[in-house]
Amino acid sequence: MNVILRNKVEGLGLRGDIVEVAEGYARNFLFPKGHALKASPGAMDQAAKMRTSRDQKDQTAREAATAIASSLVPKTITISAKASSEGKLFGSISAADVADAVKAQTDIDIDRKSIEVDNIKTVGAHTATASLHSDVSFPINIEVVAAE
Template identity: 50%
Template sequence: MNVVLRADVDGVGKKGDMLQVADGFARNYLIPKGRAIKATPGVQAQAAAMRRSAAAREAREREQAQGVASKLVPMVIRIPAKAGAEGRLFGSVSSADIAEAVGDQSDAVLDRRSLQIEEPIRTVGEHAVGVKLAGGVEFVLNVEVVKG
């Protein structure tokens, strides 16, 4: 049976894809759960329009993300924090703190979830923080924690 997916389905396809699936899979799983609809000429045209709009949206997001990355890559984000004599912080610098500092020190806005930091920073010095933005744009942000 030919169906058009209304949502991403793991191992099957992405939203807007038109594909051939087993009749039982379509009737018993995809269609009742609202994840697909039977492909008719009208539905196929709608699916093509959805794919075009999704591709355009992804291209815009990728372009915006590349603009943000080009602004932030040469920068060093400085974050003041209280620290002891040995350079160990009283507390830590989290991804939310880094995202806030980026907003304060540049006109770019980062979501804390886009920062790939395994654990909060607990020492003074320079640290490399991975950033993953929409559209698959990835870069490294230089963060310097200073005594303050």
């Protein structure tokens, strides 16, 4: 049975996609949850509009992510943390710490869930990776300094 997806369905497709699914899956899961509607000629036009809307939103999100990346890549974010005299931190730097520091120093709000931080437990220069869009991933330069 051909259905038009009204929402993103994991493992199946995105909003506006026309997909072939088993009749029972459509009748028992997709239709009652409002995730899909039966593909008919009138619904095909609606699906085309959904795809156009999705593509425009995706393009806008990609452009915004690219603008944020171009402004953050040349900068170095400084984070102060308690450290021993040997330069080892008491604890570690998390993605939330990086997101807070980026917000405080550049006024750019990045969700902590989109930042990947390797185990930062020493003072010095480190790098975190931010993925703001499926096509836009960039490094964030971090300088960890000992708090006075």
